[in-house]
Amino acid sequence: MPPPVADVGALLRALIEDGVEFVVVGGVCAVMNGAPISTLDLDIVPDRSPDNVPRLMRSLDRLEAEYRDIAGRSLAPDAELIRGAGHNLFLTRSGPLDVLGEIGRGRDFAALHARSHVVDIGDGLEIRVLDLDALIEIKREVLRDKDRATLPILERTLEERRRTD
Amino acid sequence: MRNVEVRYNSDMDQPPESAENYSPDGVDLTLIRWMLSLTPRERLDVLYSNACSLEKLRRAAAGR
Numbered sequence: 001m002p003p004p005v006a007d008v009g010a011l012l013r014a015l016i017e018d019g020v021e022f023v024v025v026g027g028v029c030a031v032m033n034g035a036p037i038s039t040l041d042l043d044i045v046p047d048r049s050p051d052n053v054p055r056l057m058r059s060l061d062r063l064e065a066e067y068r069d070i071a072g073r074s075l076a077p078d079a080e081l082i083r084g085a086g087h088n089l090f091l092t093r094s095g096p097l098d099v100l101g102e103i104g105r106g107r108d109f110a111a112l113h114a115r116s117h118v119v120d121i122g123d124g125l126e127i128r129v130l131d132l133d134a135l136i137e138i139k140r141e142v143l144r145d146k147d148r149a150t151l152p153i154l155e156r157t158l159e160e161r162r163r164t165d
Numbered sequence: 166m167r168n169v170e171v172r173y174n175s176d177m178d179q180p181p182e183s184a185e186n187y188s189p190d191g192v193d194l195t196l197i198r199w200m201l202s203l204t205p206r207e208r209l210d211v212l213y214s215n216a217c218s219l220e221k222l223r224r225a226a227a228g229r
Contacts, residue, residue: 004220005213005216005217005220006213006216007213008209008212008213009209009213027212028209028212031200031208031209031211031212032205032208032209034197034200034201034203034208035197035200036193036196036197036199036200038212038215038216038219039212039216040216040220119205120205121205121206121209122204122205122206152188152190152191152192153192153197156188156190156192156194156197157197157200157201159188160194160197160198160201161201164201
């Protein structure tokens with residue numbers, strides 16, 4: 001049975017090894033920016049270009065990804081859906097991985113890439129992470145209940161960073 | 166994983182005023198400062214360790 005908690009390091013390593021272009025968003029992005037919150041999955045927004053989607057599909061295959069299906073069906077990743085703007089929620093052998101076409105109000109890879117930075121996570125691995133001020137902006141846009149809960153933590157983290165930089 | 170350093174007021178042998186440790190909207194600033202003191206790799210390790218601990222507790226509570 002796949003682990004219910006994402007081994008974020010293993011997921012990122014697999015994606016990087018396959019040359020997938022993506023921006024880390026969501027809870028892991030918040031943590032990488034220094035916010036003390038918890039999350040069980042890894043959220044990424046990939047480049048949906050014709051070059052990158054096959055790389056992502058290869059990575060999902062190696063990770064034995066299947067859609068998290070409420071009916072319990074075993075559904076393999078669908079390249080057509082991944083090329084779209086929707087959200088693809090997978091369970092992999094390294095835990096939950098969400099592949100998001102767009103987040104907030106229609107923000108895709110290109111829009112997010114412009115507001116991201118590269119982070120060295122050790123072992124020669126580098127990932128692109130959304131900037132904290134952009135993450136806050138997007139959470140304000142959508143403002144779901146779970147965003148209301150984490151927004152003050154993200155905002156205070158940004159303040160602390162600005163204060164100490 | 167690094168430990169949180171706790172400094173006590175030598176005069177009173179008490180922890181610092183708790184009000185200093187919280188923002189006006191109640192966010193624990195000590196945790197933010199601690200996370201900011203870690204490297205990105207260490208932050209990932211903290212996240213994974215916390216998530217595993219919570220999952221262990223959840224399973225225990227469910228009696229599995």
